[in-house]
Amino acid sequence: MNTLEFRQHFRSNVIPARYRPWLHVSFNFTVLSLLPVFFLWQIQSPSFLEWLTLPIFLLLGNFAVFLIHKYLLHRRIPLIAPHTYDIHSKQHHLFYTHEYVEWDSPKDFYILFFPWWTVAGFAVFALPALYFSLSFFLPSNVVWLALSGASLYFLLYETLHWISHLPKQHPLLRLRALRWMRNHHLVHHNPQLMHHYNFNIVYPLSDWLFKTSYKP
Ligand SMILES: [Zn+2]
Ligand SMILES: [Zn+2]
Incomplete structure (x- = not known):
C-alpha cells in the first residue's frame, strides 16, 4: 500500500466519524499553555539560581523526549505497543512520509498531534509524579520551575x-531555524531512516550528542 492509499484507508477506517479536529487541537494547546502559567504563578521571589531550573528542564526535556521517541515510539515493546509504537511508527509515519509530509484537511490532525489522552495523562499522572518525587529533596520554587520547564517543553514539541x-x-518557514528543524524532521519521515535518525523535534541537541543526526 503506498502513502496515498494508506491515507485513504486511514481516513475511512481509523479516524472516527465523530472526530472534531479543532476540539482536539484546542484541548492539547489550552492544557499545555495553561500548565506552565499555573506553575509559574506558584513561585515566590525566586533567586537567580532557582530560575536556572527552567533552562535546565528545557534541556532535560530534549533528552527525555529523545529517549521516549527513540525507544518507546520506534521499538515494539509488548503490552504498551498499541499506545506507543503502533500509533507513531505504524500510523503517524505511514500517513506522513518525507514525500507527503503535509496534511490535506484538519481531519488529518488526528494523527499529527498527540492523542488528547496523552496530554491529559501528562497533566494528571506524569506531572504530579514529578512534583511529589522532586518535593522530597528540592525547595518549592525549584519544583514549580521544573514543572514549568517540563510542560513548556511539551508545548514547544507540539x-x-x-x-x-x-x-x-x-x-x-521564512525563519531559517524553523526551516532547518522542518528539514531535520523530514529526514526522520523517510521510512528507510526513521528508526535510526533525527529523533529531536524542538532543537537537535540529543541527536548531536548521541550521533543520531543524519549525514547524507
Ligand atoms: Zn512528524
Ligand atoms: Zn518518529
Whole structure:
C-alpha cells in the first residue's frame, strides 16, 4: 500500500466519524499553555539560581523526549505497543512520509498531534509524579520551575512538530531555524531512516550528542 492509499484507508477506517479536529487541537494547546502559567504563578521571589531550573528542564526535556521517541515510539515493546509504537511508527509515519509530509484537511490532525489522552495523562499522572518525587529533596520554587520547564517543553514539541508538517511556502518557514528543524524532521519521515535518525523535534541537541543526526 503506498502513502496515498494508506491515507485513504486511514481516513475511512481509523479516524472516527465523530472526530472534531479543532476540539482536539484546542484541548492539547489550552492544557499545555495553561500548565506552565499555573506553575509559574506558584513561585515566590525566586533567586537567580532557582530560575536556572527552567533552562535546565528545557534541556532535560530534549533528552527525555529523545529517549521516549527513540525507544518507546520506534521499538515494539509488548503490552504498551498499541499506545506507543503502533500509533507513531505504524500510523503517524505511514500517513506522513518525507514525500507527503503535509496534511490535506484538519481531519488529518488526528494523527499529527498527540492523542488528547496523552496530554491529559501528562497533566494528571506524569506531572504530579514529578512534583511529589522532586518535593522530597528540592525547595518549592525549584519544583514549580521544573514543572514549568517540563510542560513548556511539551508545548514547544507540539508547536514545532506542527510547524515541521506545514507546507514549504508557509510564512513561518521564512525563519531559517524553523526551516532547518522542518528539514531535520523530514529526514526522520523517510521510512528507510526513521528508526535510526533525527529523533529531536524542538532543537537537535540529543541527536548531536548521541550521533543520531543524519549525514547524507
Ligand atoms: Zn512528524
Ligand atoms: Zn518518529
